[in-house]
Amino acid sequence: QQQVKQSPQSLIVQKGGISIINCAYENTAFDYFPWYQQFPGKGPALLIAIRPDVSEKKEGRFTISFNKSAKQFSLHIMDSQPGDSATYFCAATYSGGGADGLTFGKGTHLIIQP
Amino acid sequence: NAGVTQTPKFQVLKTGQSMTLQCAQDMNHNSMYWYRQDPGMGLRLIYYSASEGTTDKGEVPNGYNVSRLNKREFSLRLESAAPSQTSVYFCASSDERKANYGYTFGSGTRLTVV
Numbered sequence: 646q647q648q649v650k651q652s653p654q655s656l657i658v659q660k661g662g663i664s665i666i667n668c669a670y671e672n673t674a675f676d677y678f679p680w681y682q683q684f685p686g687k688g689p690a691l692l693i694a695i696r697p698d699v700s701e702k703k704e705g706r707f708t709i710s711f712n713k714s715a716k717q718f719s720l721h722i723m724d725s726q727p728g729d730s731a732t733y734f735c736a737a738t739y740s741g742g743g744a745d746g747l748t749f750g751k752g753t754h755l756i757i758q759p
Numbered sequence: 760n761a762g763v764t765q766t767p768k769f770q771v772l773k774t775g776q777s778m779t780l781q782c783a784q785d786m787n788h789n790s791m792y793w794y795r796q797d798p799g800m801g802l803r804l805i806y807y808s809a810s811e812g813t814t815d816k817g818e819v820p821n822g823y824n825v826s827r828l829n830k831r832e833f834s835l836r837l838e839s840a841a842p843s844q845t846s847v848y849f850c851a852s853s854d855e856r857k858a859n860y861g862y863t864f865g866s867g868t869r870l871t872v873v
Binding site: 651654679686687688689690691734746747748749750751752 | 763792794799800801802803804807817849851862864865866867
């Protein structure tokens, strides 16, 4: 049973456009939702994260929107740049059981065309 | 400031051979994890260790064993490699006091079983 569903699998956006990646979760006990960015040949790196007590978190060009009632959260990349081309993973966990690891979505391969 | 170090970076095994993937972290983290990454499957947890001396199975533990040698080191062993274990393996660590923020990944081991 996949607990975090991510879409789309791949995404092509023009430079300067907005990239949007969506995730949905099933486990209502989840209370921490990070996004990871992975470049080819590298490990994932934490990009931005949100807790369900807020509906939005912004860090520079990256914004997470969170809808607790719909059990969905999304990553928005404003003014997308070629350097943003990477694979993005959403993930979820619950703070009380964080030691057993994050549950990841299957990833979105983002290409920003110059 | 090494973070999480994995060795080797690449490995080719024949079916039935054994090998150990090494992982070490220098951040004094208590929790360590092994994930495998396969195309279209995201990152799946193999085993984790919440503290020195403890290990637990994750989502896909079959065919693997782990050892938490000390607080710094967490190794993953394939006793009899199978082609289905061809994957990229990532080790990660976190501080359970701030587990929701401290997932640091290594750069991965690309394993091919022929």
